Amino acid sequence: MKILVAVKRVIDYNVQIRVKEDGSGVHTDNVKMSTNPPDDNATEESVKLKEAGKVKEIVAVTIGDDKAQETVRKALAVGADRGIHIKSDTYIEPLGIAKILKKVVEKEKPDMVFLGKQAIDDDCNQTGQMLAAMLNWPQATFSSKVTLKEKSMEIVREIDEGLETVEVNLPAVVTCDLRLNEPRYASLPNIMKAKKKPIDQMVAKDLGVDITNRVQQLKVEEPPKRKAGIKVANVAELVSKLKNEAKVI
């Protein structure tokens, strides 16, 4: 079987975001970038399935500027076999990304597509579901346990009420939760080896899909700041403040 895993380059999850003064977005210059965290879980799960002998090939794909290729290299360094980098210097919204991924799926014909459940930059939580719908495939979102069977997958999903188990026929789209697994670090020899693995390059606007953004970002601003609070000396003072000052208990 074959897996396509999609990875996105985002501002590192530890970075404190700074909003641009002109309201056009957030600062990205000289800011640490990394692979979107749940995309690492998607790669890890694919590699585990390959190590278990259930999957033959893993193809890692990213869509983004030149530097986005780093995310594909990282996937190759932890076990993906080859990469695809679809170049775009401008932001493409999830609908456009899903259309591009659909093209890739039609060419690569994977049995499964693994993605992170959400990107931590735009927090849209759409791409996997949209891709599944466009392909007319089933989906398993927010997956925290994946069991691959012969022609289907049994997936445990994290939902607001607790856990849900579904069975989806292959081919299927899986979006991964952070609790699905613990992504490994690439070893130095594997990082070196990954440099020799092939990455196909394509340009997004040459793929013949409509990637015009339909949602226009008018402005980006800082959320209202909370005013600084106080430290209390002990528990008794805390309870008294909550009762008499904040009046919440």
Added chain:
Amino acid sequence: MPVLLIAEHDNKNLKPFTLNAITAASKIDPDVHVLVAGSGSENVAKEAAAVSLVKKVLHCDSPNYQNYLPENLAPLVTKHSEKYDYIVASANTFGKNFMPRVAAALDTSQVSDVIKVNSPDTFVRPIYAGNAFATVKSNDKKRCVTIRPTSFEPAPKTGGSAQIDKVDAAEVPNFSKFVKREETKSERPELGTARIVVSGGRGLESGENFKLITDIADKLNAAVGASRAAVDAGYISNDHQVGQTGKVVVPDLYIAVGISGAIQHLAGMKESKIIVAINKDGEAPIFSIADYGLEADLFKALPEFLSELNKLNTIQK
């Protein structure tokens, strides 16, 4: 053109967040129609029809919709979307799961997790774990919108008398099936809508120690929350997680215990009215957003907190 709101329910009753979503939908267009898709869900349709802001209920009852599998639900929503300019649902695991499938089928770009409706086509939504707010304008003709329920007041449950129209089911693809759902049953208020939330983090050190949190929660009639670290460590189940990829809560009082305050956690609770932080590390980032901070060992502070609460004559419920 009216708004089609997709109701979340358990086939017996509407889920509370549907009421918040109805309010949000009514801010886009006052002509709100609600689609109830379920199995044996007559009572849900009646409840939806009684909500004051609802003008019409579309009811589709079929075993195919019992567990709101997105592969089944999305084609139904798409089928009935023709007369509507807006399709709206809550941005929780219910709405997040099926709405992008509807948007893809309609070739429309979804606007996710809206916290404010500026005008029928312009919305505010948090990005970067709520560290920035984006104002966005949707240029699509048909718009799929998910709304953050805690940013809107629930619509009154009574006062409406909308007509209920039975509508046809859609074809189902039969390539996915529901196996089971393990819901955490609790006598406590629901995390998403509780007036008070008491949350524990890695500082609790074990699942057994969460009893210190639940004792306080029971005393205050509060819900129990947790940081991702505490859930990852297996101290408590995933449905308690508050944060960027967990639940967003906006209680009157949020008590964070043994939680350092990673930005991903703050994303889920920083809009709370009053925030209390109890942490032994005085430098923990959680203190920077807390109204009341107590630098203390939680294993000493929590039993003391409980005994101080026990001394109070009255506690608000």
